Amino acid sequence: MDISAENRNLKLTLNFVFSVFISTLMFSCGPTSGISHNEETEQIIDDVQWCGNAVMDSKNYDWAIKELNLDGDGNHGQKLFKQNCTVCHVLSDQKLTGPGLAAVYWRLPEPKVEWLKKYILNSDSVYKSGNPYAKKLHSEYSETPMTVFQRQLSDKEINDIIIYVVGNTK
Numbered sequence: 001m002d003i004s005a006e007n008r009n010l011k012l013t014l015n016f017v018f019s020v021f022i023s024t025l026m027f028s029c030g031p032t033s034g035i036s037h038n039e040e041t042e043q044i045i046d047d048v049q050w051c052g053n054a055v056m057d058s059k060n061y062d063w064a065i066k067e068l069n070l071d072g073d074g075n076h077g078q079k080l081f082k083q084n085c086t087v088c089h090v091l092s093d094q095k096l097t098g099p100g101l102a103a104v105y106w107r108l109p110e111p112k113v114e115w116l117k118k119y120i121l122n123s124d125s126v127y128k129s130g131n132p133y134a135k136k137l138h139s140e141y142s143e144t145p146m147t148v149f150q151r152q153l154s155d156k157e158i159n160d161i162i163i164y165v166v167g168n169t170k
Ligand code: HEC
Pocket: 081, 084, 085, 086, 087, 088, 089, 097, 098, 099, 100, 101, 104, 107, 108, 116, 120, 123, 137, 138, 141, 142, 144, 145, 146, 147, 149, 161, 165
């Protein structure tokens, strides 16, 4: 065998090894990673599906914590909001049973955080106290009143929800 034939054989062998390597790579990246991509996609779809409430930016939570001077976990707030509030509210300006919560923080009466806490705990008692903003809301949305969360959500949970809502609607 002369040198050029030997070179050719070497090239062929290398090509073969290389293509086996590539096919192995392609195979292992195919079906297996496909499954985890699907799960990831489902998770994203699940997040997006509940009416566009899927914004999760920790920078927004940091901003809300500072702005409101309130400690809370926005990610936990998101879960609680999904469980307790999405039947009646979205974070856009779309009305469901309750008002859309876009930019809600900016229209609340002072002191905003206190008002919000009281209102989420028991909107009816804020209304009955004669608070003009609660009265206005009540007259616009008179058909179904907001659920009373007094015995269902702890103070910490209310804070988490507030950080989530305000952080994502500023
Ligand atoms: C059964 C439906 C319902 C549920 C569940 C509900 N809300 Fe409400 N929410 C309302 C309605 C209706 C209003 C308007 C005022 C009224 O009539 O009570 C309102 C008003 C509000 C407002 C004032 C909005 C504005 O424009 O100023 C905030 C904030 C709010 N809700 C937050 C929440 C949060 C947070 C939760 C979950 C912990 C929640 N709501 C759960 C129905 C609901």
